[in-house]
Amino acid sequence: MNLSQLYYFRKLSELQHYTKAAKELYITQPALSDAIRSLEKELGVPLFQKEGRNVKLTRYGREFSAYVHDALRELDKGIEIMREYTGRLSGNLSVGGLYTITGDYLPALIRAYHDNYGDGVKVEVSQNFSLPLIEGLKDDTYDVVVFAARKENEPRLHFEPVVAHQLVVGVPKGSHLASKPFVSFSDLQGYDIHTYRSGTPIGDEVGRVLAKYGVTAHQDFDDEITMGGMLATAHPHECALLTYTLGLKPFLDRIDIVAIDEREVPRDFHHVYMVYKKEEFQNRALESFIDFALKFPVPEDVVLRCGQSNCDSTP
Incomplete structure (x- = not known):
């Protein structure tokens, strides 16, 4: 058994289609089939069974898959952390943001993140309203982080306040x-x-x-x-x-x-949250972005404030 076989197994378990998995792995379908047969022979149990033109995991395959995904996730994270030490952290983040923060707060955050971690992580930003952003996070339209207003009764999502509007x-x-x-x-x-x-x-x-x-x-x-x-x-x-x-x-x-009057409504009235899925895998790019955002001090000139004698000019 080797790492290549485990990576092949993980990809096939995700796509459940030999041709598609081989294409994404940049190997031939026969090479993938041979690797899986060799793995099954070594383990002594069938991992996949045919279902039309697709395959699906057997009960042995489902149990083995949980261990393989956990092990490779930790290995991948370790590799990414080592790359981070040499300034080579990489990856892609799809960030959904409210219209009201994609012109000030979010650009400041991304700029500071790149200053700290380098430009290896590519951040793609999309704009929308809070409820569509939440739904987009849940259906993986936004595969990393969404900035939105808090929504109740979402047990699978984690909300962290990052900025407040008056x-x-x-x-x-x-x-x-x-x-x-x-x-x-x-x-x-x-x-x-x-x-x-x-x-x-x-x-x-x-x-x-x-x-x-x-x-x-x-x-x-x-x-x-x-x-x-x-x-x-x-x-x-x-x-x-x-x-x-x-x-x-x-x-x-x-x-x-x-x-x-601040005795009636506090200045930090409406909190905008960073939202992400609680239980799902976070690669190092996502993990580092979340950690950085939670510690990011919002610059004074980024968020508009209105004082009791006058309102500040726009930045």
Whole structure:
């Protein structure tokens, strides 16, 4: 028995098709068949049985597969760690991110990660909303890490907070609210308030705040960009409760952002989480990325903040 046979066995157990497995292993199908027959002969048990044009693991094969996968995973991780010592950590990461962090926080994180580990790990970033990102992680569209809002009742997923956004009040230019250093929910009486759609993580989060203070709002928007566009042409009696993100940057010449009294809503209101599968194998590229992200100090100029006297300019 040798390592090649074990790697061949692992690939065949994953694909359950000799031709496909041989192609991915860059060997001929007869060579793969010979290696598996030799392995079965040495072990004294059948590992695969034919099922049409495919094969499937026997009960012996299923039991052996668990040991082989564990052993090769640890071996692969050891090899990657040794390569890391020489600056040759490599791999591919598919990262799904919220629109609101792919323009500031996520690029800063990836840049810092490459500065620390080198450019051997290729990071591909895709954008979406929280719920599609979570589903994409579960069905392996994103095979490594997803940054999204927290979603309850997902026992297979692990959520780690990495950055927080501030809840603010957005108003059209000229609004009376813009003259205040900060507002409380009592100041919003008489205003037509818009915010995030209910049924989304951020919408439900804001909804709980609205219920706490007895405030009624139209929960009819999905993101800051569409709310910013609405505010840019809104009437003076309209406003929006939204998080202060780069999605508002194109509209800051036509709208004003006002802080909310921190006694009512903390500055770190809406946490964005790094989400990954709890039990599944993490290669060294993924493992190092997760560890680095959890320790990454968010630069002060990356996340927009609105103070009690004025709102900071965009970075």
